Amino acid sequence: MAGLATVFGSGAMTNSIPEIENNDALLVIGSNTTETHPIVALRMKKAFRKGAQIIVADPRKIDLVRFSALWLRHKPGTDVALLNGVMHVLLKEKLIDRDFISERTEGFEAFRKSIDSFTPEAAQRITGVPKKDIIKAAHIYGKAERPAVFYTMGITQHTHGTQNVFAIANLALMTGNLGRESTGVNPLRGQNNVQGSTDMGCIPNQFPGYQRVDMPSIREKFESAWGVRLPDRPGLTATEMADAAHEGDLKALYIMGENPVISDPDTNHTRKALQHLDFLVVQDIFMTETAELADVVLPASCFAEKEGTFTNTERRLQRVRRAVAAPGQAREDSEIIMELSTRMGFDMKYRFMEEILREIGRLWPAVAGITYERLGMRGLQWPCPTHDHPGTPYLFKGGFPRGKASFTPVEYEPSRELPDNEYPFVLTTGRQLFQYHTGSMTRKVAELNAVAPTAYVEINARDAASLRVADGDMLTVSSRRGSISLQALISERPADGVVFIPFHYREAAANVLTNPARDPICNIPELKVCAVRIEKAGAG
Amino acid sequence: MIHLTINGLPVSVPEGTTILDAARSADIPIPTLCHHPKLTPYGGCRLCIVEVKGINRPVTSCTTPVAADMEVATTTPAIEGMRKTILELILSDHPNDCMVCEKAGDCALQELAYFYGVRENRFDGERRCYAGKDRNPFIDRDMEKCILCGKCVRVCEEVQGVGAIDIAYRGFNAKICPPFEKDLSCEFCGQCVSVCPTGALTGKAWTQRGRQKDIKEVDTICPYCGCGCGITLHVRRNEIVRVSSREETINEGWLCPKGRFGYTFVNSPERLHVPLIKEKGVFREAGWDEAMSLIVSKLGKIKKKYGPDAIGGLASARCTNEENYLFQKFMRAVIGTNNIDHCARL
Amino acid sequence: MRDPVKSNLTIRVCMGTGGIAAGGVEVMAVFADRLAGRGIRADIRKHCSIHKVGCRGLCAKDVLVDVILNGDKTTYQFIKPDMVERIIEEHVVGGNPVLEWAVGEDYHQFHDKQVKVVLSDCGNINPEEIDSYISVGGYNALERVIKKMTPAETIALIKKSGLRGRGGAGFPTGVKWEICRSVEASRKYIICNADEGDPGAFMDRSVIEGNPHAVIEGMTVGASAIGADKGYVYIRAEYPLAVERLKNALKQARERSFLGKNILGSGFSFDIRIKLGAGAFVCGEETALIASIEGLRGMPRAKPPFPVHKGLWGQPTVINNVETLANIPYIIRNGAEWYASYGTEKSKGTKVFALTGKIRNSGLIEVPMGIPLREIIYDIGGGIENNRKIKAVQTGGPSGGCIPAELLDITVDFESLARVGSIVGSGGMVVLDETDCMVNIAKFFLQFTQSESCGKCVPCRIGTKRLLEILERVTEGKGRLGDIELLESLANDIKATSLCGLGQTAPNPVLSTIKYFRDEFEAHITKKKCPAGVCRDLLSFVVLKDFCKGCGACKRVCPAGAVTGERKQVHVIDPEVCVKCGACYDACKFKAIGKG
Structure with missing residues (x-):
């Protein structure tokens, strides 16, 4: 998000889900869309049926490849080289938008020089993708009327994740493929209200609405609205908090509905950090792996037990409605926070949920026009500044919030941990269709667990044969940080030397293995590439 | 625009519109069992037949485009008679077990049988009889109730792009099944369940959990990934017994296996239902007052001793906007720190 | 190539599917063997030629063999391998045809009233040799069409001939071509429908087996007229000989530039692929046939759009049946007027x-x-x-x-x-x-259509099943009063509401038998009798006292032990035990068993 915000001044999907079916070219990179965003994938399939050409760039032969005009199997972590190679072709063949570049962007010349060396041949050497496919990708994207790029964590969860995003932004800027319907750059958000939590200021450097905590005028606005003095220094990110806890600088942590023990890299490190705290409060609906470490556990309500709004990946606020009562003494998260605040001397009281949204609207104009009544069946997409504004399906129609968008020269940097003799395989992690995130919800659903009961490591038949491993064998997968045992799943999806593990399973948590090395700009850990060793369980 | 009349009523619709859509736009009902607005017209159930002046046989309104000056009649005695014959034929090969059917009250076939008053049936004879059950965990496939409308086949192919099922065999023995009649093994999105007009496809988890008349429907948003699908929770006695989705949602009524079938965690006995306080490494139940007091005093002491930045908060991508707003406000305004984050990065 | 006219001995053995089934291969092998054997001694071997020919129609008399000696033709019927020796001995060597084996008056009568256009070369030319077809004028029509005529002229000629589709519906072929030609599209197709599925029908099969090049020539003419560059022959896999001969013919046509790129140097390119059908009757329906070629389940879809507008892979497509296409070369060669001189005002040819x-x-x-x-x-x-x-x-x-x-x-x-x-x-x-029961006939056809229904639409899938069940109960003596009216009412609704031609016509055998033979239906229902003596459940067998000699033949053959009686005494059939197999009826030499 930080990457896109740097370039455009706003970091969210530029287009909306219904627009996808009218794309005539789609570049899907680092997104196993059919499993992680199945309904977005339906629109992609619809676009395919309407004649769109889909380029899938993924080290794995994901299901979307069936619908693709072109599949680029690049080596994990080589996205920058691949994208730069494509852009090199676009530039060489003049498939760029001169007017757009001169009117709405800056920094083109420096960028142009930066991709000089990324000939298709050079890109092929780094990525393993044949140069003819790189050229073909450039032709499909460059000649399309309404192309859009879609990506998820396959792009961002790298030590150079922000660089990856910059490269995608460069691609869209040089071709002028922004600010139009069905044309743009679309990071797909992985959790139902992750967009909302960011929008709402649950980030250490920004208040709600991406307003910086270190800008005095903004801070004053919030101080006067809330009636207190507010801190002016950006805080710590989640992974920095874990480090600070480890170091003893952070003494207490209040976790509302998260399970970092499973979701964060290097589980052993996270667990130790949390155990090091003086005081840990976890507010959740289940006794998660994280809650087990808490001093106090508060029973909260799930989505079906509360009123409010969620904001989906396309900036769309939609109504959440109470269907059932929470079990036992469990309370709504908002009620808990209000009471806690009041007990701590800050009178936080709202008569009804919408009152909170009204307060948000007063502080962040982009949602000022949104009321519960207006949300209806299909919600409203911010920006929606006034009560008669229809919402904004796609961004940057007239220009960018920061004026001109900037090109950012991006150099290829290898992933931090590459395979070697000791750890010869590349591990990449992600989700699968039938489980969700840390499994705290889906693993309580019997039907889902009937079809996806156990953790597995996906490995291709050639690698399996070289390790003398059969489908279903128990394997021990180890990295420099730990090891887990799980079943082998022989599949044609991974490339040679690459294995995949879904991270949903606590008993074989992929994040025991992953590398906590982080992107220096936005602190996202490198969950998509680390080096592992694979042995048959019990073989030593 | 094409101008035509339906039952004498002038109707204007864009070229290419089917007679069925034209009629529906004018609020003239035409019965159908195999039509779905998002799927390729099929023309299998034959119930949507209408008379068009100048054409000597009935035409199916779902497949016939309008033409200028067309005169359409939707409910002549002859047409209604043929529709009744078709319903009798369908019902002559359909189990009469509405009494125990999950779909009763929400069944398109039952509805039509009611409106056409099909009590006596001129036709009897052999009925399809299938031994063996599909053992997949999600979808009950009772093929004796299948009317071969083909919606499931089309939605699986045209919307989901999976093609897990198709029609096998011929004539009276025609049957919709997975390849070689094996157990269904697919993405289990349940799109087929959502379009099935009868009780042939239902959720296994729905069984004996309550029928439509007892159910309260609550429209809300799916708790899983970032697509933000609109879902409808079917609630009976404070329990979610089924999930569906409306066509007018941004997801067009389509869902994934988690969204459609992954709701039972809400009623899980493992839910936390009382505050817990850990003492000597073991949790014990506590009252809210005690838990709150402990948190207030602990946080207060730490803030006093080490400053507000010794405290951090992690908000949740699964909580609402309002809750997240309150949580960051709590961290910033009450605790006094910007140590607030969530797991957007993971 | 050998020319049959110039040889002084030609042996022609009927080698259609019927001829082969009757032993044609063996007969021809014996001819070859014996002639070769004698040829060495009698020195006539080099003058002999043996041709495989296609069907000549009279399958009831297979194996048919022509022996043409010095221009005089004798046709033999019912020839078996062991008869070859005598024909060679007496006819070929001796010069005297074996008249007692030659075809008789009825063979000539069979041919006299016929007018052969499509079948004119079947049985005379060798279907496995393209030169044999060329020698009778084959591929002249194609050459004329692509070199001397415009597509519009070709279409006009076919329209003028009055040719109508021979597949069933009788749609004017020239009009179909004209519509397809007028549709703008990047690609068009022509499909030959050789999915002949009617029980007992073998017209298309015989044409392809006997004269495959005529079909290829007709298709290529059609392709040039509508502007297609690709064609398919959709043919049932159950026709192996036809498929083999067609494949062979396609190969030969390509070699001679009658097919493929730049046909005869005209700049026009067209080629044909064979697509084997799996023997589903419904795939004769054109939209189902298209679905089948596309790799989908053979199920029809609603028309419009018709295939001439949106057919194979969504492109304009003409579908003509085998016989229709085989007519085309003859019409072009002999002129529209010649063709139109046969037939009635509206049904030409x-x-x-x-x-x-x-x-x-x-x-x-x-x-x-x-x-x-x-x-x-x-x-x-x-x-x-x-x-x-x-x-x-x-x-x-x-x-x-x-x-x-x-x-x-x-x-x-x-x-x-x-x-x-x-x-x-x-x-x-x-x-x-008179020995055929009309209810049973209707039932027979319904059994066929019901089992061949694709299952897509309700009236055909369930309606024909119910029709069949009512017919079954009528023939079993369980017919109910009102069943005739119920049959009529259901049959009419099925006709009116079915999706495709299969369902729309499936009730015809029922309706027409009721129309003309209602009394037979009534006899089954009210009197529980089958007037033709066919429906077993309605039969009873009795010994006719006046004729029974007491020979015991009936008693010996009865599988159920229903016949009793002393030798030389009148026997008796116990109706409770009788299984109505009719063995006694067939065994009795004295017509002493009564059936009714």
């Missing part, structure tokens, strides 16, 4: 029928449209077997109807058959006599 049933000369016939049905039955067909009384003629296969004996003087063409409730269809013609 000739039509091939598969004449079967209780008829003496069963086989494949080609007659001018408008010929009286009576002439087909009595002059060509030689009348009814065993001189029984004719009851009806069923035409058009499972989609057709029964024409009762009283209407035998009607002419055979699209219009007049439709007027009496039947159709020309693809050309099935089954002759029924």
Whole structure:
């Protein structure tokens, strides 16, 4: 998000889900869309049926490849080289938008020089993708009327994740493929209200609405609205908090509905950090792996037990409605926070949920026009500044919030941990269709667990044969940080030397293995590439 | 625009519109069992037949485009008679077990049988009889109730792009099944369940959990990934017994296996239902007052001793906007720190 | 190439599927062997040629063999391998035809009233040699069309000839081509429908087996007229000989530049692929056929759009049947007027029928449209077997109807058959006599259509099943009062509401039999009797006292032990034990078993 915000001044999907079916070219990179965003994938399939050409760039032969005009199997972590190679072709063949570049962007010349060396041949050497496919990708994207790029964590969860995003932004800027319907750059958000939590200021450097905590005028606005003095220094990110806890600088942590023990890299490190705290409060609906470490556990309500709004990946606020009562003494998260605040001397009281949204609207104009009544069946997409504004399906129609968008020269940097003799395989992690995130919800659903009961490591038949491993064998997968045992799943999806593990399973948590090395700009850990060793369980 | 009349009523619709859509736009009902607005017209159930002046046989309104000056009649005695014959034929090969059917009250076939008053049936004879059950965990496939409308086949192919099922065999023995009649093994999105007009496809988890008349429907948003699908929770006695989705949602009524079938965690006995306080490494139940007091005093002491930045908060991508707003406000305004984050990065 | 006219001895053995089934391969092998054997001694070997020829129609008399010696032709019938020696000995060597084995008067009569266009070269040329076809003028039409005529002229000529589709519906071929030509599209297709599925029909099969190049030439002419560059022959896999000969013919046509890129240097390119069908009757329906070629389940879809607008892979597509296409070269060669000189005002040309049933000369016939049905039955067909009384003629296969004996003087063409409730269809013609039960006939066809329904639409899938079940109970003596009316009502609703031609015509056999033979239905239902003595459940067998000699033959053959009686005494059948198999009836030499 930080990457896109740097370039455009706003970091969210530029287009909306219904627009996808009218794309005539789609570049899907680092997104196993059919499993992680199945309904977005339906629109992609619809676009395919309407004649769109889909380029899938993924080290794995994901299901979307069936619908693709072109599949680029690049080596994990080589996205920058691949994208730069494509852009090199676009530039060489003049498939760029001169007017757009001169009117709405800056920094083109420096960028142009930066991709000089990324000939298709050079890109092929780094990525393993044949140069003819790189050229073909450039032709499909460059000649399309309404192309859009879609990506998820396959792009961002790298030590150079922000660089990856910059490269995608460069691609869209040089071709002028922004600010139009069905044309743009679309990071797909992985959790139902992750967009909302960011929008709402649950980030250490920004208040709600991406307003910086270190800008005095903004801070004053919030101080006067809330009636207190507010801190002016950006805080710590989640992974920095874990480090600070480890170091003893952070003494207490209040976790509302998260399970970092499973979701964060290097589980052993996270667990130790949390155990090091003086005081840990976890507010959740289940006794998660994280809650087990808490001093106090508060029973909260799930989505079906509360009123409010969620904001989906396309900036769309939609109504959440109470269907059932929470079990036992469990309370709504908002009620808990209000009471806690009041007990701590800050009178936080709202008569009804919408009152909170009204307060948000007063502080962040982009949602000022949104009321519960207006949300209806299909919600409203911010920006929606006034009560008669229809919402904004796609961004940057007239220009960018920061004026001109900037090109950012991006150099290829290898992933931090590459395979070697000791750890010869590349591990990449992600989700699968039938489980969700840390499994705290889906693993309580019997039907889902009937079809996806156990953790597995996906490995291709050639690698399996070289390790003398059969489908279903128990394997021990180890990295420099730990090891887990799980079943082998022989599949044609991974490339040679690459294995995949879904991270949903606590008993074989992929994040025991992953590398906590982080992107220096936005602190996202490198969950998509680390080096592992694979042995048959019990073989030593 | 094409101008035509339906039952004498002038109707204007864009070229290419089917007679069925034209009629529906004018609020003239035409019965159908195999039509779905998002799927390729099929023309299998034959119930949507209408008379068009100048054409000597009935035409199916779902497949016939309008033409200028067309005169359409939707409910002549002859047409209604043929529709009744078709319903009798369908019902002559359909189990009469509405009494125990999950779909009763929400069944398109039952509805039509009611409106056409099909009590006596001129036709009897052999009925399809299938031994063996599909053992997949999600979808009950009772093929004796299948009317071969083909919606499931089309939605699986045209919307989901999976093609897990198709029609096998011929004539009276025609049957919709997975390849070689094996157990269904697919993405289990349940799109087929959502379009099935009868009780042939239902959720296994729905069984004996309550029928439509007892159910309260609550429209809300799916708790899983970032697509933000609109879902409808079917609630009976404070329990979610089924999930569906409306066509007018941004997801067009389509869902994934988690969204459609992954709701039972809400009623899980493992839910936390009382505050817990850990003492000597073991949790014990506590009252809210005690838990709150402990948190207030602990946080207060730490803030006093080490400053507000010794405290951090992690908000949740699964909580609402309002809750997240309150949580960051709590961290910033009450605790006094910007140590607030969530797991957007993971 | 060997030219049959120049040899002084030609042996021609009928090698259609019927001929092969009757032993044609063996007969020809024996001829080759014995002639070779004698050839060494008699020194006539080099003058001999043996041709495989296609069907000549009179399958009932297979194996048919022509021996042409010095220009004089003798045709032999019912030839078996062990008869070859005598033919060679007496005819080839001795010069005296074996007259007792030669075909008789009825063979000539069978051919005299026929007019052969499509079948004119079948049986005379070697279907496996392209030169044999070229020697009778083959591929002249194609050359003329692509070198000297515009597509519009070709279409005009076909329209003028009055040729109508021979697959069943009788749509004017030239009009179909014209519509397809007028549709703008990047690619067009022509498909030859060789999915002949009617029970007992073998017209298309015989044409492909006997003269595959005519079909290829017709298709290529059609392709050039509509602007197609790709064609498919959709043919049932159950026709292995036809497929083999077609493959061979396609290969030869490509070698001679009658197919492929830049045909005969004209700049026009066209090629044909064979697509094997799995024998589903419904795939004869054009939209189902298209679905099948596309790799989908063969199920029809609603029309419009018609295939000429949106057909194979969504492109404009002409689908013509085998016989239609095989007519094309002859029409181009001989002119539209020549073709139109046969037939009636609205039904031009000739039509091939598969004449079967209780008829003496069963086989494949080609007659001018408008010929009286009576002439087909009595002059060509030689009348009814065993001189029984004719009851009806069923035409058009499972989609057709029964024409009762009283209407035998009607002419055979699209219009007049439709007027009496039947159709020309693809050309099935089954002759029924007094021993045929009309309820049973209707049931037979319904069994077929019901099991061949694709299952897509309700009236066809369930409706034909219910029709069949009612017919079954009527033939089992369980018919209910009101069943005739119920049959009529359901049949009419199925006709009106079914999706495709299969369902829309499936009730025809029921409706037409009820129309003309209602009394037979009534007898089954009210009197529980089958007047024709066919429906087993309605039969009873009794010993006729006056004729029984007490020989015991009936008792010996009865599988159920239902017959009792002392030797030389009148025997008795116990109706409670009798299983109505009819063995006693067949075994009795004294006609002492009564059936009824």
